[in-house]
Amino acid sequence: QSKRKKLKEEKAAAAKMNATIVQHLTQLHAIEPQNIPGYFEAFMQQHHFQAWQHLSFADSFAIAEGNDYHNNNTFLTLNNISLEAGTDFFPLNFSANKQVSGVAAPALNEAGAPWFKNLSDLLHEHAHDSTFDYYAYCLKESKRAAAKGATALLFYATDLHLPPMLTFRAFEYNDSLPIPIVFISPKGWQKTQTDDVSEIPIQVSVSIQPKAFHSVNYVSVINHHADSTLLLYTREPIEGLATLLSLSDVLQKQMQLNYVLIYQPYQQYHLAATGLFNRLETYHALHCHYAVEILADTNTSANRSSQGFYTQLIQLPIPNNNNGQTNKQYITATNQVLPCKQYLLTKNCLAKSLNEKTTVIQDIIQDVTTQISTYTHHETSKP
Numbered sequence: 001q002s003k004r005k006k007l008k009e010e011k012a013a014a015a016k017m018n019a020t021i022v023q024h025l026t027q028l029h030a031i032e033p034q035n036i037p038g039y040f041e042a043f044m045q046q047h048h049f050q051a052w053q054h055l056s057f058a059d060s061f062a063i064a065e066g067n068d069y070h071n072n073n074t075f076l077t078l079n080n081i082s083l084e085a086g087t088d089f090f091p092l093n094f095s096a097n098k099q100v101s102g103v104a105a106p107a108l109n110e111a112g113a114p115w116f117k118n119l120s121d122l123l124h125e126h127a128h129d130s131t132f133d134y135y136a137y138c139l140k141e142s143k144r145a146a147a148k149g150a151t152a153l154l155f156y157a158t159d160l161h162l163p164p165m166l167t168f169r170a171f172e173y174n175d176s177l178p179i180p181i182v183f184i185s186p187k188g189w190q191k192t193q194t195d196d197v198s199e200i201p202i203q204v205s206v207s208i209q210p211k212a213f214h215s216v217n218y219v220s221v222i223n224h225h226a227d228s229t230l231l232l233y234t235r236e237p238i239e240g241l242a243t244l245l246s247l248s249d250v251l252q253k254q255m256q257l258n259y260v261l262i263y264q265p266y267q268q269y270h271l272a273a274t275g276l277f278n279r280l281e282t283y284h285a286l287h288c289h290y291a292v293e294i295l296a297d298t299n300t301s302a303n304r305s306s307q308g309f310y311t312q313l314i315q316l317p318i319p320n321n322n323n324g325q326t327n328k329q330y331i332t333a334t335n336q337v338l339p340c341k342q343y344l345l346t347k348n349c350l351a352k353s354l355n356e357k358t359t360v361i362q363d364i365i366q367d368v369t370t371q372i373s374t375y376t377h378h379e380t381s382k383p
Helices: 003-032 035-046 120-125 134-147 185-194 239-246 248-253 277-283 352-379
Strands: 060-066 073-077 081-083 089-091 097-102 116-117 153-155 181-184 198-203 209-220 229-234 258-263 289-294 312-317 326-334 340-345
Touching: 003 035, 003 352, 035 209, 035 239, 035 258, 073 181, 097 258, 116 134, 116 239, 120 277, 134 153, 134 181, 134 198, 153 185, 181 185, 209 248, 209 277, 229 239, 239 248, 239 258, 239 289, 239 340, 239 352, 248 258, 248 352, 289 352
Parallel strands: 116 153, 153 181, 229 258, 229 289, 289 340
Antiparallel strands: 060 209, 073 081, 073 198, 089 181, 097 198, 209 258, 312 326, 326 340
């Protein structure tokens, strides 16, 4: 009777979990992507999970991304032809933020007017010299031009076959010179239909400004007042989030650890870069020891490995209705901040039916439950 009762309870629990996963998958597929964070928040509120802070599940952050010149105040017009910033030209990182107009011929550099400098010969000469510093050369020429009364300096090249030797250095902006300084690509120069001796009207303006990535993590906390904390997160808005939310009942009962559940929508940065770990310690006195990430297929190698990465490879069975056999779809694990297991849901998995996806998610949940026991044993066995 005891065995029958236990088996009955296990079947009931499996059926309940199955229904929960199906419900999440169905509802997440039905709502617009911009409403998915609201779904996460509503679920957490309904189940009385702890909010991030001040009754909010939103954790806003900003990440400095250097400097950027793509704005309405950066432009270049030569011979009455407008060039496109980033494609036809870009400022150099020691350019002044300034607007200048004038008339000049490329072959004539006169005080009180913009100057031109053709880099084609230089680029040919040093095309195979990896030690030549083009930026140092351009800085030297820019200082000389500014000292001799140039109001702007326009470097350019004419050979379409040479690889680009100069780029905009977003993290090295230093407006050390008093004049605008830009580089015009060969395609940009061709657009101007300019010869060396004809005077042409010039309008050049540079505005290099700090750039930051602003976004939000959605975070909930299950604090069992344990010594160690497991972080579970996903950037995948349907299968990944359905897995995360379906784990919540398990996590509330597994009291050996604290848990932090995170939905990180469509973001290019690792959680550590967002400053989340520091804020967890500040607001909740929680220090994360382990992590579980659930991803969709990112087209990266399943066996990716590099310095600083902790990598695991596991296999989850995915039923195949066509032949009744079980396929093994690889789900890899990489994380460069915390010891982590990362489940990468493959394209094959995402194309499966609702029932088959449910089976995969159940396997992930069972594996995470096993990991919780492993982490707990590891912590309690420390001297």
